[in-house]
Amino acid sequence: MVAKKTMSSFKSKKQESINKDLExxxxxxxxxxxxxxxxxxxxxxxxxxxxxLLNLNIExxxxxxxxxxxxxxxxxxxxxxxxxxxxxxxxxxxxxxxDTFEFKNRLGFLQxxxxxxxxxxxxxxxxxxxxxxxRGDLSKQLMTVLxxxxxxxxxxxxxxxxxxxxxxxxxxxxxxxxLDKKLVxxxxxxxxxxxxxDDGIQYFNTNKKMLFDNILSKSINMLxxxxx
Amino acid sequence: xxxLRKEDLxxxxxxxxxxxxxxxxxxxxDELIFNNDRSTSSLAVYSxxxxxxxxxxxxxxxxxxxxxxENTCLVNTxxxxxxxxxxxxxxxxxxxxxxxxENLYRVDYVDGNILIxxxxxxxxxxxxxxxxxxxxxxxxxxxxSAPVVVLDIAGTIKTGYQLGGGKKIxxxxxxxxxxxxxxxxxxxxxxxxxxxxxxxxxxxxxxxGSVLDFDGTFFNRKNNYDKTTNLFSRNTISGTSxxxxxxxxxxxxxxxxxxxxxxxxxxxxxxxxxxxRISFDLVSYTQG
Numbered sequence: 238m239v240a241k242k243t244m245s246s247f248k249s250k251k252q253e254s255i256n257k258d259l260e261x262x263x264x265x266x267x268x269x270x271x272x273x274x275x276x277x278x279x280x281x282x283x284x285x286x287x288x289x290l291l292n293l294n295i296e297x298x299x300x301x302x303x304x305x306x307x308x309x310x311x312x313x314x315x316x317x318x319x320x321x322x323x324x325x326x327x328x329x330x331x332x333x334x335x336d337t338f339e340f341k342n343r344l345g346f347l348q349x350x351x352x353x354x355x356x357x358x359x360x361x362x363x364x365x366x367x368x369x370x371x372r373g374d375l376s377k378q379l380m381t382v383l384x385x386x387x388x389x390x391x392x393x394x395x396x397x398x399x400x401x402x403x404x405x406x407x408x409x410x411x412x413x414x415x416l417d418k419k420l421v422x423x424x425x426x427x428x429x430x431x432x433x434x435d436d437g438i439q440y441f442n443t444n445k446k447m448l449f450d451n452i453l454s455k456s457i458n459m460l461x462x463x464x465x
Numbered sequence: 466x467x468x469l470r471k472e473d474l475x476x477x478x479x480x481x482x483x484x485x486x487x488x489x490x491x492x493x494x495d496e497l498i499f500n501n502d503r504s505t506s507s508l509a510v511y512s513x514x515x516x517x518x519x520x521x522x523x524x525x526x527x528x529x530x531x532x533x534x535e536n537t538c539l540v541n542t543x544x545x546x547x548x549x550x551x552x553x554x555x556x557x558x559x560x561x562x563x564x565x566x567e568n569l570y571r572v573d574y575v576d577g578n579i580l581i582x583x584x585x586x587x588x589x590x591x592x593x594x595x596x597x598x599x600x601x602x603x604x605x606x607x608x609x610s611a612p613v614v615v616l617d618i619a620g621t622i623k624t625g626y627q628l629g630g631g632k633k634i635x636x637x638x639x640x641x642x643x644x645x646x647x648x649x650x651x652x653x654x655x656x657x658x659x660x661x662x663x664x665x666x667x668x669x670x671x672x673x674g675s676v677l678d679f680d681g682t683f684f685n686r687k688n689n690y691d692k693t694t695n696l697f698s699r700n701t702i703s704g705t706s707x708x709x710x711x712x713x714x715x716x717x718x719x720x721x722x723x724x725x726x727x728x729x730x731x732x733x734x735x736x737x738x739x740x741x742r743i744s745f746d747l748v749s750y751t752q753g
Contacts, residue, residue, distance in 0.1 A: 349720075352718050352720055353641065354737070355606050355643065355736040356607055356736060427603070427604060427607055429603035429617065430639075430641075
C-alpha cells in the first residue's frame with residue numbers, strides 16, 4: 238500500500254515537472270517564433286498604408302500629405318508592444334488597431350482617417366497660426382475661436398504642424414485676408430473611415446493557426462528529446 | 466437591380482420603418498406656402514414652412530410615408546398583398562381648417578411639398594416626420610445636422626455552405642451614429658444594437674424600384690390617385706434566406722483627439738462630437 242502511494246506521488250511529481258517544462262518551452266518558443274513573424278506583420282501594416290494612402294492625388298501645398306506621416310507610423314509600429322507578459326508563463330498578443338494603437342501627437346492625423354472625418358476643413362499652418370496669435374489687433378471673439386482650434390501638432394516645433402479650421406465657423410475669409418493667402422483645403426474632409434489596420438489584422442488571423450501549430454510542435458519535439 | 470442593392474435597400478427599410486420608428490415626430494398646423502417656381506398651370510406646388518430643428522427636410526429625413534407597420538418591414542396589413550401609402554400620417558386643411566380629401570393631392574415626402582390642383586388652396590398641414598436622418602453614403606453626412614445614422618455596406622465574402630449548390634453571402638457593414646448629445650448617442654446605439662442582435666430582416670425584390678419615385682412622391686401615385694389600389698409590392702426574393710445580422714459589435718468613438726493651443730482636447734465639429742459605430746456581418750444563404 239505504502240509502495241503504491243510512493244509510486245503515485247513520484248508519477249504526479251514527474252507529471253508536474255513535465256508540465257512546467259512544457260509551459261517554459263511554449264513561452265520561449267512563442268517569443269522566438271514571434272520575433273520571426275512580427276517583421277512580416279509590420280510589413281503588412283506598412284504596405285496597407287502605402288496602398289491606401291500614398292497614391293492619392295493631394296495638392297502639393299497640403300501639410301496633410303500621408304507621406305509626411307509614413308515614418309512616424311512605421312516607427313510607431315516597430316515600437317508597438319505586441320507581446321505583453323501576463324504572468325511567468327502567460328503572454329498576451331496585441332495587434333495595432335483603432336483601440337490599441339497610440340495616436341499621440343502628429344499621429345492623431347491617422348486617427349482622423351481611421352475613424353472617418355465629417356465636415357469641411359481648411360489647413361491653417363502653425364507658422365501662420367502663430368503669426369495670427371502674435372498680432373494684438375484681433376478681436377477677443379476671434380482669439381477665442383483660434384485658441385480652440387484642433388491641430389495636428391508635434392511635441393516639439395515642426396514646420397509641418399497645422400491646425401484644422403472648420404469652414405462652418407465662417408472665419409476663414411477674414412483669416413485669409415489677414416494672412417494674404419489662400420488656405421489649402423484639408424484633403425480628408427468628409428471622408429469615410431479608412432481601414433488602415435484591416436490588412437495587418439487579417440494577415441495575423443490567416444497565419445495564427447500555422448504560427449501556434451509551429452510553436453506547439455516545436456515545444457513538444459523539444460520535450461520529447463529530454464530524458465525524464 | 467442586383468442583389469447587393471436589394472440587400473442595401475431592404476436593410477434601409479428595416480431601419481427606417483421598424484428600428485427607428487419611435488423617433489418619428491409629429492408636427493401640427495405648419496403653414497403651406499405657394500411655391501411659384503415649381504408650380505405650373507396644371508399643378509400647384511405648396512412648400513411647408515416650419516421652424517423645426519433639425520430641419521425635417523434635410524437629407525435623410527422627410528415625411529413618414531407608411532402608416533404603422535406590424536413589426537415587419539412593409540407590412541401594415543396582412544389582408545392585402547402590397548403596402549399602401551400612408552393615410553394617417555399627413556392631414557391637410559384649407560384656411561377654414563376643413564380637412565381636405567387625401568385623394569386630392571400628392572405628397573413629395575422628401576422635400577415636404579404638396580402637389581395639388583390649382584383650383585384648391587391648402588393652408589395648413591399636420592404631419593409625421595423622421596427625426597433621425599438615415600443616409601446610405603458618408604458623403605451625404607454633412608448635408609444634415611445630428612442625429613444622423615449612416616448605413617454602410619462595405620465588403621462581400623461569398624463561400625459555399627453545403628454539398629452541392631448554394632452560397633453563403635457575408636456582407637461586412639457598419640452603422641455610424643452621429644448624435645447631438647452623449648445621452649442620445651447611448652439611446653440610439655443601444656436601440657440599434659438590440660434590433661440587430663439575433664435579428665434578421667426580409668430581403669425584398671424591389672422589382673419596380675424603391676418606394677418613392679424620383680420626385681419624392683409615393684410609387685406610381687401620379688398614375689393612380691386611389692391609395693387603396695396603388696400598392697407597393699413587398700415580394701421577397703425566392704430561393705434566398707432572410708438577411709441575418711451576425712457579429713454585431715458596438716463601440717463609442719471619441720474624436721476629441723487633436724490638441725488645441727491650450728493643450729486641451731478640441732472637438733472637430735458638431736457631427737464629430739458624439740459618435741459611435743456598430744459593425745456587423747449581414748449573412749444570407751442562396752440556392753444555385
